Amino acid sequence: MEPHTVVLQGGSVCDVTAGEAVRADIVISDGVIQEVGPDVTPPRSATTIDATGLFVSPGLIDAHVHVTAGTADLAAQAEFSPFYVAAQTQGILRGMLERGFTSVRDVGGADHGVAAAVADGLWAGPTVFFGGKALSPSGGHADLRSAGRQVVDNHVCCPNIGTLCDGVDEVRRAARNQLRTGADHVKIMLSGGVASPTDRVDSLQFSVDEIEAVVEEAANANRYVTGHAYTARAVNRGLQLGLRCIEHGNLIDASSVALFREHDAFLVPTLVTYDYLSKEGAEAGLPAASQAKVGDVLEAGLHALDLASKGGVKIALGTDLLGAMHRHQSHEFTIRSQVQTPVDILRSATLVGADLVGQPGRLGTVSEGATADLALWRSDPLQDAGVLAQPAAQLRMVLQRGVVAHEA
Structure with missing residues (x-):
């Protein structure tokens, strides 16, 4: 034919x-x-x-999404039926496609089934490059238990964005489990974050040996490791230990820029999520403890983008929105225009994103x-x-x- x-x-x-x-x-x-x-x-x-x-x-390519995050209360979502989460995911993906995004990189939550649903035409949506569940230490950014909860459920069917692992052996096993399913990358938590209830934004997460083990496992599978990190201390540590990409990076400094250049690594700022977490987070289900942490990273993000852009860092576009806030995905372009040219912004959302997901050309x-x-x-x-x-x-x-x- x-x-x-x-x-x-x-x-x-x-x-x-x-x-x-x-x-x-x-x-x-x-x-x-x-x-x-x-x-x-x-x-x-x-x-x-x-x-x-x-x-x-x-x-367009959005290099930092959570397509299964139908609510900003990620701890509550862990109790949802996976079928209900899938129904929410279908609508989130369709909305992204209707905003011009034909590819997305999911950095916590989506699995091979989500990617296959789009690839096989069962769902309308952008092509999904997935990492499966992000790796987190106990008490880390993907540990969504309250301080009083003791039970951990790492079952693959549970709609959590991450999985908890402690020690080199557990970390290796967790990385291998994600890679076994065809994950395009492995994500680890290098520092605390906003959506997690018990960790501090300025904390360091995972030991050097644990991080090196994940990097080795990803390299063995011809994949790469990306890391959630805010502070220069956490970012620099990750880059020095072999990570190919950093998510967020709101509190980087000049030393971080130099390391990005030295290691030819990528940065994926996600500025729109802080803007709307501050405006709509409570309504979207963000717990009070997380709302209190938004201000720690909100103001610094634009300065970090400016610093990295002027320093020649490879910057991809990311949004990191949750729940009802997914509809604001395109507002990331407005925020970035305060410090970047239209050409650089479109390059971030196309050429750089394609390079990051291993699809240049x-x-x-x-x-x-x-x-x-x-x-x-x-x-x-x-x-x-x-x-x-x-x-x-x-x-x-x-x-x-x-x-x-x-x-x-």
């Missing part, structure tokens, strides 16, 4: 590398871009999409040989990042592997 061909005609292609939009047609066959150029002559059997006056960007670019994950905008996002922040008004169409997945 002859492959089905789709041609986008008359649009302006956002060349994210060059930072400019150029008039070009796009020929797609079997979900892969075959040709990009002016005035392409399509085959007679091709389906033509009129993109006149529109700007075609690569599909396949995702994050509108070029021959790339997967035809595309977003069609009414205005040029390379000139104004506000375009990306307003998908309801600006996003005309989303193609996923060459098929129209959303149209407005």
Whole structure:
């Protein structure tokens, strides 16, 4: 059977590398871009999409999501039926796709089943690069027990974002269990966080030996380790011990920037989540103990982004939203525009994200040989990042592997 061909005609292609939009047609066959150029002559059997006056960007990549987090009260969610959590997840994924995100990296909660549900067409949503359950020490960021609760339930069916493991042997076993299921990365908790009830944001988590064990197991499987960390102390420790990526990093300093450059590591700031945790966290179910910690990282995040951006760090886009706050995903673009150019912002959400998930040349670019994950905008996002922040008004169409997945 002859492959089905789709041609986008008359649009302006956002060349994210060059930072400019150029008039070009796009020929797609079997979900892969075959040709990009002016005035392409399509085959007679091709389906033509009129993109006149529109700007075609690569599909967006959110490199820090929790697609199973249907509430900000993650401890309460641990008691939910996994079927109910799956129903919530389906809606969360659909919303992301309708905002122009064609790929996401889940860093705690989603498993191979979630990724397969999208890949097999059972759910509408972005392609999911998953890490399974994040690894946490007892009392760490993924230990969601209150101070008075003693029972630990690490059963795979429980809808927790993480699993508890202490000591090198347990940590190795936990890492291997995630990698066994096809995880694209392993996430560990290097410091305390906001959503966990009993740890401090400025704490260090896991021993050196434990961290090195996870890094070794990931390397053995040709995967990588990413780490949740806020303070420069925690971030620097993780980078020095071999982590490829740091999540958040709100309290980094100049020494951290130097280490990111030295180790060619990625940073994934998640500024929008603190903005809305402060505004809507209580309503979304964030416990009082966690609400009290938001201020510790909220103000510092923008400064850290500015520091890393000026220092040449590889910065991907992330949001880290929970519960009803997922709808604010695109507001991350507005926040970043305070310190980054529109070109750098779109690169973070495309080229850099693709590199992070191990898909350079396949995702994050509108070029021959790339997967035809595309977003069609009414205005040029390379000139104004506000375009990306307003998908309801600006996003005309989303193609996923060459098929129209959303149209407005």
